[in-house]
Amino acid sequence: MKNYLITGGSKGIGKAVIELLLKSKENFIINLDIVAPDIENSNLKFIKTNLENKDSIIHAVEELKDVHFIGLFLNAGIHINGSLFTSNLDDVQKVINVNVMANIYLLKYLRPNLEHGCSIVFNGSDQCFVAKISSFAYGLTKGAVAQMTKSLALDLAKYDIRVNAICPGTVDTELYRQAINNYAKKNNISMEEMEKLEAEEFPMKRIAKPEEIANLVEFLLSKKSSFMTGSLLPIDGGYTAK
Ligand SMILES: NC(=O)c1ccc[n+]([C@@H]2O[C@H](COP(=O)([O-])OP(=O)(O)OC[C@H]3O[C@@H](n4cnc5c(N)ncnc54)[C@H](O)[C@@H]3O)[C@@H](O)[C@H]2O)c1
Structure with a gap:
């Protein structure tokens, strides 16, 4: 069996990736999300997790102690509108917790569970490259995801663990x-x-449709992308080419 961990897999892009991976009976997927998915499949396990909360993440990690992963799709993310000056600081912290801190905790605690050859894919954004008006908190977290991708890629390359990020436009x-x-x-x-x-x-x-994004994630999780690491890949209908 090939084990994959996906965060935020109950809806949107994460759900489209789960549906694609479940097409192979060899794949087993663990979905950490705050809401249950509406997919029933014996190759899919749901662990209710609030990624905003460190204790909830530690609880999920304890359940995963004997599982070894060949791929992680660190996808969950939330968005708020607003500049620094119009955003509530508690909301800014919440966006940082879900979009950045949850990934840091998961990677720190699950490092022993990553198999040689593992592929880690972050869900970034076009905001890994460009800023948008009234998108202070979200943009800052996606800038952090871009930097984490490159930094982790360098530190994990010697273990044959690859780290890349997809950078979607609007989906x-x-x-x-x-x-x-x-x-x-x-x-x-x-x-x-x-x-x-x-x-x-x-x-x-x-x-974009979520399925179009899922195809790129599947490619990055697979050995077809075996020489790719530290890459930030726009998938944005040409938005950041302008
Ligand atoms: N939709 C877009 O236009 C777009 C564009 C670029 C990047 N992205 C990125 O794609 C990722 C997924 O977004 P989406 O558009 O599929 O969103 P979505 O809202 O459809 O799905 C997000 C999933 O994350 C889960 N989630 C949210 N908060 C959580 C928490 N505290 N704990 C656990 N799970 C939580 C939700 O329950 C949901 O299943 C995000 O990182 C987002 O930044 C989205």
């Missing part, structure tokens, strides 16, 4: 819908208009 998930809903309400714009405006930002004139 049609709950996180995106909540973000544009908040923005639309604040600025008195209809959701239809917001969707059009968002699509216009991308040279391909559309946003």
Whole structure:
């Protein structure tokens, strides 16, 4: 069996990756999420975990003590709108906890569980490369993910453990819908208009489907990407090529 750990696999991009990996009967997936997935499969185990909370992460790690992983998709993330000056500092801390600290704790505690040849994939963002208006907390965490990717890649290369990050543009998930809903309400714009405006930002004139992102994650988790480490890969319909 090949064991994979996925965070935030109950919805959105994480769920699309789980669905893709479950196509092979050889794969066993452990999903750490705060809500249960709506997928039933004997090759999928759900451990309810609040990634905002260190004790909850330690509890999950204890359950994983005998599991050895060939791949990790450190995907869970949350988003808030706002500049430093309009954001509540408790909310900023929460974004840092889920998007950065949870990954640090998991990697620190699960290091003995990583097999030789393991592939670690972070879910970054186009905000690994560029800043966006009113995206202070989220942007700062994605900058940290970019740096963690490179730093860990250097330190783990000698153990044949690879570390890469995908850097998606906008993807049609709950996180995106909540973000544009908040923005639309604040600025008195209809959701239809917001969707059009968002699509216009991308040279391909559309946003991504979670399945399109999952294909890249599967590639990075597999041996097909065996000489790739420390890479930040845009998958953004040309957004950061502008
Ligand atoms: N959707 C986009 O436009 C987009 C673009 C670039 C990068 N990303 C990144 O992709 C990743 C996944 O986002 P998504 O769009 O699939 O979001 P989503 O909201 O659809 O899914 C996120 C998952 O994380 C889980 N989660 C959230 N907070 C948690 C917590 N405290 N503890 C445990 N689980 C928690 C949720 O329950 C959910 O299953 C994030 O890191 C996000 O930053 C998303």
